[in-house]
Amino acid sequence: MLLSTLVEAAACFGTPCYVTDLAALDSAATKLRRAFPDPWIRQFSLKANPLPAVVARLAAMGVGSNVVSAGEWAAATKAGVPNHLISLEGIGKTDSELQLAVMAAVNGKPLRWVTVESKEEMSALEKLAKAAGLGGSQSSLKVLLRLNPAVDSETRADFQVGSKVSKFGMPEWEMRELVQRHAETSSGLSIRGIHVHVGSQLAATEGWAEGGLRAALLLAELAVDFEEMDTVDFGGGFPAGPTPPLSDFRSRLEQRLAMAGAELPTRTAVEPGRCLVAASGWLLARVLHVRQGQSGPQVVVDASMSELIRPALYGAHHEVIALDLSGAPSAARSATEVEGGVCESTDTFGVHELPPLRRGDLVALTMTGAYASAMFSNYNGRPRPPEVLIQPDHKLVLGRPGEPFAP
Numbered sequence: 550m551l552l553s554t555l556v557e558a559a560a561c562f563g564t565p566c567y568v569t570d571l572a573a574l575d576s577a578a579t580k581l582r583r584a585f586p587d588p589w590i591r592q593f594s595l596k597a598n599p600l601p602a603v604v605a606r607l608a609a610m611g612v613g614s615n616v617v618s619a620g621e622w623a624a625a626t627k628a629g630v631p632n633h634l635i636s637l638e639g640i641g642k643t644d645s646e647l648q649l650a651v652m653a654a655v656n657g658k659p660l661r662w663v664t665v666e667s668k669e670e671m672s673a674l675e676k677l678a679k680a681a682g683l684g685g686s687q688s689s690l691k692v693l694l695r696l697n698p699a700v701d702s703e704t705r706a707d708f709q710v711g712s713k714v715s716k717f718g719m720p721e722w723e724m725r726e727l728v729q730r731h732a733e734t735s736s737g738l739s740i741r742g743i744h745v746h747v748g749s750q751l752a753a754t755e756g757w758a759e760g761g762l763r764a765a766l767l768l769a770e771l772a773v774d775f776e777e778m779d780t781v782d783f784g785g786g787f788p789a790g791p792t793p794p795l796s797d798f799r800s801r802l803e804q805r806l807a808m809a810g811a812e813l814p815t816r817t818a819v820e821p822g823r824c825l826v827a828a829s830g831w832l833l834a835r836v837l838h839v840r841q842g843q844s845g846p847q848v849v850v851d852a853s854m855s856e857l858i859r860p861a862l863y864g865a866h867h868e869v870i871a872l873d874l875s876g877a878p879s880a881a882r883s884a885t886e887v888e889g890g891v892c893e894s895t896d897t898f899g900v901h902e903l904p905p906l907r908r909g910d911l912v913a914l915t916m917t918g919a920y921a922s923a924m925f926s927n928y929n930g931r932p933r934p935p936e937v938l939i940q941p942d943h944k945l946v947l948g949r950p951g952e953p954f955a956p
């Protein structure tokens with residue numbers, strides 16, 4: 550991708566503006582396929598970036614969709630992904646969302662599977678499935694059960710969703726009880742396996758492999774009595790950056806299984822978000838004003854926590870680069886505070902080595918393809934920016950128009 554294309558995007562579509570490089574998406578999808586080749590099922594966790602053009606591009610590269618709401622399911626459908634390549638999970642599924650999944654199965658277009666978080670959610674799904682007459686001659690709906698593996702993974706504490714104290718998933722004992730009880734009911738639901746996700750932005754492979762090992766061993770135990778149980782979805786969490794490489798996650802899992810005398814289940818899946826999309830995205834912004842801060846220049850830009858909340862939400866660092874300057878780009882760089890444009894002091898993008906900047910200069914925040922536009926808010930009355938795609942031939946197309954600016 551040429552930086553001049555980003556300059557062109559800002560000139561054509563204004564700022565702030567999200568830009569996605571489709572060639573970078575292709576190469577991320579290729580890396581994922583090399584690390585988890587067929588018959589691994591590869592799914593993109595839409596929560597990272599539900600833009601239909603992104604979802605469609607990944608689907609064309611053999612990466613299906615993993616959604617956590619009817620809204621994300623609609624985005625996958627809009628992207629042309631058929632239900633049999635979409636899995637539904639999420640800690641907060643409502644009756645209406647479960648009902649949609651049941652009706653899709655009744656109508657012969659079942660989702661790939663639905664992941665259930667708790668015994669109570671399973672009961673709700675069973676009730677809806679029975680009421681809709683699922684089962685019998687009709688197709689059934691496949692279900693995975695989300696395991697809380699009680700594993701602390703190598704990431705910041707608030708990303709460790711597989712830890713024992715997290716709100717996600719069931720402990721092993723609860724899962725055993727659920728499977729046993731479900732065997733006594735007939736509802737057109739078919740429990741096919743286990744889902745596990747230990748955390749995000751993993752800095753090492755051990756926690757992921759440990760969580761996966763626990764899921765695979767539990768599956769093998771349950772499959773003795775329930776032979777239709779053949780699937781583990783090992784979740785996502787792979788880092789946005791290059792290390793550890795994706796293939797190390799798979800090889801460490803295989804090593805741990807071999808050491809335990811176990812094997813991979815018949816059907817295996819992954820569902821990453823950020824490693825597929827983070828590096829493909831930029832958030833473009835223009836400088837609004839500059840003044841002398843405590844320890845160097847302080848620059849306020851026209852992007853903010855409304856367009857990129859990760860720094861304010863959990864101290865994430867996104868590199869800022871200067872793109873198109875009215876002054877001398879070769880002038881000495883200095884540590885520059887880059888501040889967002891909304892009325893919160895946590896709305897800051899941190900300190901960056903930048904050349905002198907003036908009002909109107911263009912900068913780009915890097916690695917904003919994941920959890921940026923997906924977490925946009927209208928706080929401070931800010932309209933949603935446009936989302937622009939860079940095609941592999943470097944042409945720019947609009948992926949989604951921005952909201953109109955309301956005076």
Ligand SMILES: Cc1ncc(COP(=O)(O)O)c(C=O)c1O
Pocket residue numbers: 594597638710746748749750784785786787820821822823824
């Ligand atoms: C269950 C589950 N799967 C997949 C993901 C995607 O994570 P990542 O973007 O870190 O790969 C998440 C992220 O929160 C998740 O909770």
